[in-house]
Amino acid sequence: xxxxxxxxxxxxxxxxxxxxxxxxxxxxxxxxxxxxxxxxxxxxxxxxxxxxxxxxxxxxxxxxxxxxxxxxxxxxxxxxxxxxxxxxxxxxxxxxxxxxxxxxxxxxxxxxxxxxxxxxxxxxx
Amino acid sequence: xxxxxxxxxxxxxxxxxxxxxxxxxxxxxxxxxxxxxxxxxxxxxxxxxxxxxxxxxxxxxxxxxxxxxxxxxxxxxxxxxxxxxxxxxxxxxxxxxxxxxxxxxxxxxxxxxxxxxxxxxxxxxxxxxxxxxxxxxxxxxxxxxxxxxxxxxxxxxxxxxxxxxxxxxxxxxxxxxxxxxxxxxxxxxxxxxxxxxxxxxxxxxxxxxxxxxxxxxxxxxxxxxxxxxxxxxxxxxxxxxxxxxxxxxxxxxx
Numbered sequence: 350x351x352x353x354x355x356x357x358x359x360x361x362x363x364x365x366x367x368x369x370x371x372x373x374x375x376x377x378x379x380x381x382x383x384x385x386x387x388x389x390x391x392x393x394x395x396x397x398x399x400x401x402x403x404x405x406x407x408x409x410x411x412x413x414x415x416x417x418x419x420x421x422x423x424x425x426x427x428x429x430x431x432x433x434x435x436x437x438x439x440x441x442x443x444x445x446x447x448x449x450x451x452x453x454x455x456x457x458x459x460x461x462x463x464x465x466x467x468x469x470x471x472x473x474x
Numbered sequence: 475x476x477x478x479x480x481x482x483x484x485x486x487x488x489x490x491x492x493x494x495x496x497x498x499x500x501x502x503x504x505x506x507x508x509x510x511x512x513x514x515x516x517x518x519x520x521x522x523x524x525x526x527x528x529x530x531x532x533x534x535x536x537x538x539x540x541x542x543x544x545x546x547x548x549x550x551x552x553x554x555x556x557x558x559x560x561x562x563x564x565x566x567x568x569x570x571x572x573x574x575x576x577x578x579x580x581x582x583x584x585x586x587x588x589x590x591x592x593x594x595x596x597x598x599x600x601x602x603x604x605x606x607x608x609x610x611x612x613x614x615x616x617x618x619x620x621x622x623x624x625x626x627x628x629x630x631x632x633x634x635x636x637x638x639x640x641x642x643x644x645x646x647x648x649x650x651x652x653x654x655x656x657x658x659x660x661x662x663x664x665x666x667x668x669x670x671x672x673x674x675x676x677x678x679x680x681x682x683x684x685x686x687x688x689x690x691x692x693x694x695x696x697x698x699x700x701x702x703x704x705x706x707x708x709x710x711x712x713x714x715x716x717x718x719x720x721x722x723x724x725x726x727x728x
Contacts, residue, residue: 364493364534368486375482409526436533458536458544461486 353472356381357399359390359416360434361408368461369403377465387411391419399429401472403455406435406446414449421450432471434459490538497582500531504575512568525554531578542581542592549603550574556606556634566609573602611726612636612654616646616669617661622691622710626659629715630722643667650676650683657705657725658683659718662692673702687725689718 356379360366366383373379382397384390388411394402402420406413413433420426430452435442438456446454453471455464507524510517528547535543550571557567577595584590611634617623618641627637638655640646643664650658650672658676660669667675673688687705690698691714695707706721708714 362530362533362537364489364530365537367489368537371482371485371489375478375485407529436536457533458539458541461482461537 351400353400353469354380355398355400356403356468357384357390357394357397357401358382358403359384359387359408359413360403360405361385362405365405365457369459369464372459372461372464373468376462377469379465379468387413387416387419390416391423394420395423395425398425401468402426402429402431403468404431404433404451406433406437414446417449417451430472432468486538490540493534493538493540494582494585497531498579500527501575501579503527504578505572508568508571508575512564515564521554525551528554540581540585542585542595543578546574546577546581546595546599549599553606556610570602570606573598577602607636610634610636611656612638613722614646614649614655614658615639615660616643616658616664616672617641617691618663618665619661622661625715626691626718629718633719633722633726635722635726641665643669643672647672647675651679651681655683655686657686657722658688659722660688660690662690662694670698670702673704674699677701677703689721689725691718 356373358366358369358373358381360369360383366385370381370383373381382393382399384393386408404413404416408416411419413435417431431450432453432455433446433451434455434457435446436457438454443454452474455467455471459467504524504527507520507527510520511524514520528550532544532547532551535547553570553574577598580595581592584592584595613635615623615626615637617626617639623639623641627639630637638649640649641664644666646660646664647667658673660672662669664672669690673690677684688703690704690707691710692707693710695709698704698707705725708717708721
């Protein structure tokens with residue numbers, strides 16, 4: 350099995366982008382590309398060739414689910430594992446996000462110290 | 475602990491400090507937007523910016539380990555969501571929203587202390603929450619059909635109301651005679667005591683609810699006695715949900 354290296358994170362909040370990037374790179378050793386919107390992700394994702402995609406749910410413009418649907422139209426991203434990041438983690442909400450094609454959901458606010466492990470465990474599942 | 479983790483934690487601490495240092499400026503902007511909305515309730519751009527600003531603080535605060543900010547902003551978000559532009563913005567809306575922002579400002583200093591104690595903020599937050607609950611208009615729904623009752627509740631679910639549902643006309647009348655309500659919605663055919671008889675009885679009583687506005691929902695709109703004094707009669711048709719929302723908005727705006 351290959352190891353996870355390249356993560357695309359789509360998130361509109363600058364503070365959260367910065368903390369997540371630090372956590373994933375410094376603690377997890379991943380290579381992280383941040384996109385601030387679904388539109389930017391559509392432009393950048395193919396060239397970055399992510400092995401995993403993290404999507405904020407609530408974003409202005411294209412929200413997380415819309416971004417996921419759009420990314421899935423790009424052949425090279427058809428099977429890349431995706432996790433949503435959201436504060437809405439009631440069982441029925443998680444089930445809904447999984448029904449959209451997400452592998453799992455990461456609760457926000459996340460713990461920066463354990464985020465990398467969480468992402469790795471989702472990717473391995 | 476490895477050097478890498480130590481460096482990571484030092485960076486996190488620095489980013490948290492930057493976030494706290496920026497908090498007063500962000501609070502100033504929220505204040506400006508609230509005051510703008512008080513003067514100009516229909517200003518959707520200001521509302522959207524206010525909502526985004528609060529939502530952004532909620533996410534960022536939590537990410538920096540400041541769960542008090544997440545809790546506070548979540549409550550303020552609810553206040554904004556429950557506020558309806560048609561009648562909710564105004565002095566009362568602004569006053570409570572500004573009170574939330576004042577509490578946000580207090581977080582900055584407390585968060586920098588060695589053992590931050592947010593209990594005073596939490597107490598004020600709870601008081602604001604209670605105040606919000608008390609300021610909600612209360613309505614009684616008397617309807618024996620579970621399907622119709624669910625439809626009423628769904629139609630009115632987005633409004634800042636506290637609704638009580640009763641499926642028996644006698645029970646509904648008893649509650650109207652003993653508990654305070656701002657309005658009542660009745661179906662025409664309610665078990666034990668029909669809706670019209672219920673409201674006629676209420677009008678002939680001497681209780682505080684005697685003259686509260688009442689809406690009758692019925693498939694037969696004719697033959698409703700004038701002395702029942704219904705504010706509106708609504709047909710059970712495809713427009714029921716919209717008609718009900720309009721009637722309740724008119725009643726709670728009085």
